[in-house]
Amino acid sequence: MNAPTDTPKLHDCRDAFVETLEALAAEDETIVAVVNDSVGSSKLGGFRDKFPDRLVNVGIAEQNMVGVGAGLANGGMIPFVTGAAPFLTGRALEQIKADVAYSETNVKLVGISSGLAYGNLGATHHSIEDFAWIRALPNIVVVAPADRIETAAAVAWAAEYEGGVFLRLSRVGVPDLLPEGHVFVPGKANSLRDGSDVTLIANGVLSHRALAAAALLDTKGISARVLNMATVRPTDADAIISAANETGAIVTCEEHTIFGGLGSAVAEVVVQNAPVPMTVLGVPGEFAPTGSANFLLDHYGMSPEGIAASAEALITRKS
Amino acid sequence: MKPFTPDELRAKANQIRRRDLQAVFEAGAGHIGGEMSVTDILTALYFNVLRVAPQNPLDPNRDRLVLSKGHTACVLYVTLAERGFIPKEEITTFLQPMSRLNGHPNRTKVPGVETNTGPLGHGLPVAVGMAKAAKISGADWKTYVVTGDGEMQEGSNWEAIMAAAQFGLDNLTLIIDHNRLQQGARLADTNNLAPIAPRLEAFGWEAVEIDGHNMDEILAALSHEGRTPGKPRGIVAHTNKGHGISFMSDNVAWHHKVPNAEQYAQAMAELEEAAQ
Numbered sequence: 312m313n314a315p316t317d318t319p320k321l322h323d324c325r326d327a328f329v330e331t332l333e334a335l336a337a338e339d340e341t342i343v344a345v346v347n348d349s350v351g352s353s354k355l356g357g358f359r360d361k362f363p364d365r366l367v368n369v370g371i372a373e374q375n376m377v378g379v380g381a382g383l384a385n386g387g388m389i390p391f392v393t394g395a396a397p398f399l400t401g402r403a404l405e406q407i408k409a410d411v412a413y414s415e416t417n418v419k420l421v422g423i424s425s426g427l428a429y430g431n432l433g434a435t436h437h438s439i440e441d442f443a444w445i446r447a448l449p450n451i452v453v454v455a456p457a458d459r460i461e462t463a464a465a466v467a468w469a470a471e472y473e474g475g476v477f478l479r480l481s482r483v484g485v486p487d488l489l490p491e492g493h494v495f496v497p498g499k500a501n502s503l504r505d506g507s508d509v510t511l512i513a514n515g516v517l518s519h520r521a522l523a524a525a526a527l528l529d530t531k532g533i534s535a536r537v538l539n540m541a542t543v544r545p546t547d548a549d550a551i552i553s554a555a556n557e558t559g560a561i562v563t564c565e566e567h568t569i570f571g572g573l574g575s576a577v578a579e580v581v582v583q584n585a586p587v588p589m590t591v592l593g594v595p596g597e598f599a600p601t602g603s604a605n606f607l608l609d610h611y612g613m614s615p616e617g618i619a620a621s622a623e624a625l626i627t628r629k630s
Numbered sequence: 631m632k633p634f635t636p637d638e639l640r641a642k643a644n645q646i647r648r649r650d651l652q653a654v655f656e657a658g659a660g661h662i663g664g665e666m667s668v669t670d671i672l673t674a675l676y677f678n679v680l681r682v683a684p685q686n687p688l689d690p691n692r693d694r695l696v697l698s699k700g701h702t703a704c705v706l707y708v709t710l711a712e713r714g715f716i717p718k719e720e721i722t723t724f725l726q727p728m729s730r731l732n733g734h735p736n737r738t739k740v741p742g743v744e745t746n747t748g749p750l751g752h753g754l755p756v757a758v759g760m761a762k763a764a765k766i767s768g769a770d771w772k773t774y775v776v777t778g779d780g781e782m783q784e785g786s787n788w789e790a791i792m793a794a795a796q797f798g799l800d801n802l803t804l805i806i807d808h809n810r811l812q813q814g815a816r817l818a819d820t821n822n823l824a825p826i827a828p829r830l831e832a833f834g835w836e837a838v839e840i841d842g843h844n845m846d847e848i849l850a851a852l853s854h855e856g857r858t859p860g861k862p863r864g865i866v867a868h869t870n871k872g873h874g875i876s877f878m879s880d881n882v883a884w885h886h887k888v889p890n891a892e893q894y895a896q897a898m899a900e901l902e903e904a905a906q
């Protein structure tokens with residue numbers, strides 16, 4: 312990825328997560344954190360020191376972790392069940408289905424280092440199937456914030472909301488995109504830039520790349536709208552239908568396999584309401600090779616240049 | 631290959647530790663603590679115990695070794711390279727873009743690797759399947775699996791432990807790298823499993839406890855002579871995370887920390903001195 316001329320400060324969204332959680336926990340004694348030996352990688356050391364009785368470490372045991380979270384919710388607690396996203400979602404998927412979604416418990420699942428964040432640790436540690444897995448379940452709101460501001464807002468919202476939430480966080484640094492004081496509304500996309508020729512829809516660590524792609528397209532006289540769509544379920548159908556009708560072409564970008572994630576969610580709305588050409592960018596049907604997250608995103612055509620090229624190719628197919 | 635003597639194994643283990651340390655330092659990542667604790671066990675397996683052939687890594691009659699604590703892949707790569715499965719020069723590509731040597735071992739890319747590990751608690755169930763296959767087919771190859779001690783908190787392991795006893799898998803050996811530390815803390819402060827041996831026995835296994843850094847004890851425990859017929863063997867190998875490097879040894883900070891230049895020099899000097 313080409314470095315922008317004035318390099319913006321990058322933030323690790325885990326910091327916004329724990330700062331918000333600690334502030335909420337200071338006010339609300341029912342907030343607890345549940346972890347699988349992941350105190351350090353989840354940055355919950357501060358939480359543990361401040362609220363030692365409310366840090367539940369079950370050891371390296373993710374199925375147990377989610378089940379315990381559901382039980383804590385039953386007992387009146389608000390558990391933030393926090394662990395590396397691949398193991399939290401993949402290992403404990405049936406607990407998430409039966410104990411959280413089906414039982415409708417007030418459990419907040421926080422997947423840390425999601426997507427390709429674990430980079431060269433390899434495909435076992437990539438969490439690029441989690442949108443598909445969790446999105447297939449009723450009763451869980453799936454959220455992938457784009458920056459520290461949206462992360463903090465989503466955590467605050469999740470604590471208030473009564474029901475299952477999956478917060479998909481990264482550890483890869485991202486610049487600020489949303490305005491300070493932003494209020495998170497589930498199922499509502501935010502326009503980061505207006506445009507009329509094509510719409511780029513992204514979330515998580517892809518949103519700032521999509522915005523940079525729109526700037527590149529602008530230099531070529533192509534006007535791209537950019538939607539930050541943090542909530543993957545429920546999807547913002549209104550924003551998607553407007554994008555289809557008003558710009559006539561949609562490119563989705565996600566740190567996820569192209570099977571069943573954000574692109575699929577958008578396509579479900581597009582094909583049933585306002586069919587227009589679409590390109591779904593993400594990891595194709597393979598396990599990713601060795602490389603850092605940013606290397607792999609570039610590798611799979613999701614550098615700003617790659618996204619812009621996909622958009623340019625797509626608009627030639629507009630009717 | 632002629633099985634190494636205990637003295638030769640000690641020298642080889644030291645050499646593997648040094649190469650591993652260098653690889654982690656150069657890559658700027660790795661799991662040095664758990665690599666130093668498991669090195670003696672892996673060295674004994676690959677240079678004395680396992681009937682494997684680098685020229686024919688998929689020989690149907692080979693012994694199977696599963697490194698379930700896949701985060702210590704680097705020391706497995708170094709050991710496989712020393713044993714001739716992959717070129718020694720390739721270790722320099724560890725974690726580099728497009729290298730086949732990523733942070734967790736991949737059987738489809740690296741000869742000698744039996745199954746892809748990384749998520750903890752997978753190796754033992756797969757090893758039970760391997761041992762069961764040998765039983766069903768009447769083959770005499772053996773299956774060995776190495777887990778971490780924190781890893782034994784995963785319930786899947788205990789499901790496999792029950793199955794192995796039920797199936798009478800006396801061709802299966804589980805080696806638990808009991809270094810008393812997991813990622814963020816000591817097991818005793820997280821979810822303690824000690825003492826482990828009585829737990830294995832309660833599940834119908836034959837358990838032995840050894841000093842996991844003593845080659846003679848490792849070889850004796852891995853031997854199939856004098857084992858109880860019909861029982862899988864669990865070896866509780868008492869080890870130190872970071873073994874061989876004074877400031878890392880038994881120190882929870884060194885799960886995946888990377889030494890700086892000064893620490894690297896000191897660590898290497900200590901290992902070199904131990905080689906004398």
Ligand SMILES: Cc1ncc(C[n+]2csc(CCOP(=O)(O)OP(=O)(O)O)c2C)c(N)n1
Pocket residue numbers: 347348371372373395398402661663664665667699701748749750751777778779780781782807809811812813871
């Ligand atoms: C299912 C799963 N959960 C969590 C992790 C993250 N993790 C990697 S290593 C580790 C600690 C392992 O401790 P232990 O088994 O004692 O290994 P060792 O001390 O030998 O390094 C953890 C929690 C993982 N790899 N897989």
Ligand SMILES: [Mg+2]
Pocket residue numbers: 778779780807808809810811812
């Ligand atoms: Mg350990």
